Amino acid sequence: MTTLELFLRALTLQAGYNSALVAVGAGLLGIAGGGAGAFVFLRKRALVSDAVTHATLPGVAIAFIVMVLLGGDGRWLPGLILGSAASAAIGLMGVEWITARTRLGEDAAIGAILSVFFGLGIVLLTVIQTMEGGKQAGLDTFLLGSTAGMLIGEAVLIAAAGAVAVGLVAILRRPMTLVAFDPDYAATLGINVRRTDLAMMGLALVVTVIGLKVVGLILIVALLIIPPVAARFWTERVDRLILIAAGIGGVSGFTGAALSAAARDMPTGPIIVLVAFALFALSLAFSPRRGVLASAIRHRRFQHRVHLRQGLLAMARGEAIYDRLTLRILRRRGLMRGDGVMTRTGRGAAGRAQLDETRWATARRLRADDPVLERYDGLTPIDQVLTPDQVAHLDSLLPKPEAT
Amino acid sequence: MDADWGVEFLQLSLAPILIGTLAAIACALPGNFLLLRRQALIGDAISHVALPGIVVAFLVTGTIAAWPMMVGAAGAAVVAVGLIELIKRLGKVEPGAAMGVVFTTLFAAGVLLLEQSDTSGVHIDVEHALYGNLESLIWFDATGWSSLLDIGALAGLPPQLFRLAIVLAVIVGFMAAFWKELAISTFDPGFAQAVGIRTGAVGFALVVAAAIAAVAAFDAVGSIIVIAMFVCPPATARLMTDRLGRQVAWSVLFATTAAIAGYVFAGYGPLWFGSPYAVSAAGMIATVSGVQLGLACLLGPRRRRTGQAAAPQ
16 A cells, blocks of 8 residues: 555544544644644743643653552553643743742743753653663653554543543633733633633643643644644634634644554654644745735735836826836736837826826815825825715816816 | 772763863853843754754765754754744744744654654764763773873863864853943843944844854753753843843853753762662753752842832832
C-alpha cells in the first residue's frame, strides 16, 4: 500500500481501532485546544500558556518517581497526568505571583518559570534514568509526543478527556468572552474576573496535560496559539472565532494524527503543529477580509482608481500624461488611442471627471464646514454623497463654461 | 591523593565550569537590556528556532562542525525574527501570538527534518539541542596544575571555550561601546530620538548580540541554560538595585554563581545523597538560577514596584 492509501485509510478511520481512536482523540484535543486557546488569545496571554506547558515536566518526573517508590508502574498515564497538572498549576501561580508581587514584567515571569521548571524537570529525568527500570521509562516521549505503541486505555482516556474539555469550553464561553473583551463591564455584571481568568488558564492546562502524550510538552502550546490566530483572519465575531478556532484545531489534530500513523518517521506532535501552521498560512494568504491576497487586490483596485481619475482630469485639462501605469489603464479602457489622443468615450469620461471635480470644489468652497463634504477623497463621485436635487442646485451655482 | 583529585578536576570539571560560566555571562549581559525592554522572551524564541537551523546546516554541509551549525542557527534566528515581523504586520497579529506561531512551527519543522533525515551516524538529536552536553566537554590534555601554564596542553581545551570567550569579548565590547545609546534608548526612546540616537538600529543590534550569544552558548550548553540565563540573572539583579550599572554587575555575579554552583551540585550533589550518578548539569544550572530568583522575589531590597503609592487616588 502506498503512503497515500494508508493516509486515506487512517483519515477514514479504517487503519485499525487503535489509530482510529488516537486520531479521534487528537481531533478532540485540537477542538478543545482551539476553543480554549481562542480565549487565551483574546486575553493576550498566549505565551503564559507556553510557561504552563513547560512547567508540566517536573510534575511528570515526580509522579513517575513517586509511583515507582510506591511499588507501582511509573508509566501509569492518569498518575503522570495528575502530576503534570499539579506542577503546571504551580508554574501558573508562579507566573501570576511574580507579576503581581514584584516589579518584574509578565514576560520575565514567563521566561523564568518556563526555563527553571523545564531545567528542574530535566534534572529529575536524569535522576529517573539512574533508577532501576528508569532507562525504559520512556518519559522523553512526553517532550515531543508519540502515539506509536499507545495503549488502548490511554487512547480512550485522551479521547474522553478531550471531549470533557470541549464541554468545559462550551459551558464557560459566556463569562470568558465577557472578561476577554471588557473585564470592568464583566465585573459589574457580577462575574468574578480573577476566577474566570483562572478557569481560562485552567482549561488551557487541561488541554496541555491531555496533549502531553500525543503532541508533547514543547509543542502542545501550538494547539492553543495557532488555531485562534488563524481563525482571527476569518471573522470579527467572537462566537464564530471560537467555532472556527476549534474547527482548525480539530482538523489539525485529526489530520496530523492520521498522517503520522500512515507514514514512517513522522512524529505526531510536529506533524499536527505543521498541519495547523499550513491552515494558518492559508488563512493569512486567502482570508477575504484580512488576508494578504485580498489586501493586495484591494490595493491594486485603489491604485487603478486613483490613476484613472488623475489621468482623466489631466486629459480634460489637456495636460500631457507621462505616467506609464496611467497610460496603460486609459488605453486598456479604450479612453485613449495608442498615439495619446482621446477617444470619443475618453472625452466623455474626462468631461464627467472634470465636472465632478468642479462640483466638489464649488461645494467645498460654499459649505466648508459641512461634514458630509469631508468625504472628499478625489475618487468618490459627488452624486454618491449628495442627493440629485442638491447636485442640481449645485450645478446652478457653477461658474458658467465660456461659450466657444 | 590530592594530586589525583586535582588532575580529575582539571580534566573533567574545569572546562565545563568555565564554559558554563562564560555562556551564562554572555547570555545574561544582553538579557539585562532585553528584560528592561520587556523583550525577555526573545531568548526563548531564538533557542527554539536554533534547532531547524542546525538541522538544515547539517543537511547542507553534511558535517556537524561548529561554524556551519552556528551560521545555520543564526540564520534561523534571522528568519524567525523576519517571520514574526511579517505575521505581525501582514496579519495585524498581537506580538506574543505571532512569536508563538513562529517558534512552535519552526521547532516542529526542525524535529520533523531531524526524524526524516538520516542522522543516525552523527550526534545530533533533540535532547542534545535541549540540554546540551556540558559534561562531555573534557580536557584530556591536563596532567596536573602545571598544565594551566602549558600552551600545548591548553590548546587541547574544548574549542567551545575559545568560541565562547571570543563571543563574550564581542558582547562586552558592544555593550561598552554603545552603553549610553543602549541605556537611553531603553529608558526613554523618545528622548533618545530627540538627541539623535537611532533607536531602531540600537534595538536591532541588541537582538543580534543576543542571537550571537544564544547561538554560541546553545552550541556548548543547550537551549535550557540559554533561556534561563537570558531571564533569571537579570531579573534577580533587577530586584536588587535601581541602578543600571549595578544591575548588570549583579547579573554577572548571579550568572557566575548559578553556573558554578549548578555544575557542582549536578556533579557532586548526588554523591552527598549516596548516589553514584550525576544529574543533568544544564538542568541544575537553570534550577539554581531559579532558586536565586525565588529568593530575590521574597527578599530582594528592590522587589516591589515603585511609584504606585505616590500615584493619585
